Amino acid sequence: MYNKTYDTDKRKLLSGLSHGSIFFSLLGISVGIPIAILLVSDDPVVKDNAKEALNFHLNVWLYGIIFGILTWVLIGFLLLGILQIVNLVMPVIAILHCLSNTEQPYRYPFIFRLL
Secondary structure (H helix, E strand, C coil): CCCCCCCHHHHHHHHHHHHHHHHHHHHCCCCHHHHHHHHHCCCHHHHHHHHHHHHHHHHHHHHHHHHHHHHHHCCHHHHHHHHHHHHHHHHHHHHHHHHHCCCCCCCCCCCCCCC
């Protein structure tokens, strides 16, 4: 699919950084990291990983709002707990995929892809 040769170490670093940016979400700069990588990089795999990371950010925020509203109904606490686990586990899986398979972007399961 991607014929041009790119630096695999740079690809691993930028793809991993895109997916790992979710861990900086409390700082408010987490979404800026994949946006910057998307704008700066010319590697199609890195761009696809940055788009997927942005989609994951948007989904986490959307589900956080929905589950936060549901907290008023008392079921939201369980859903917020599950969301936090997903928020920690899925980026780790994505980073490991980016480090082991540099030729294919990672796709998060069960998310809406807006980008």
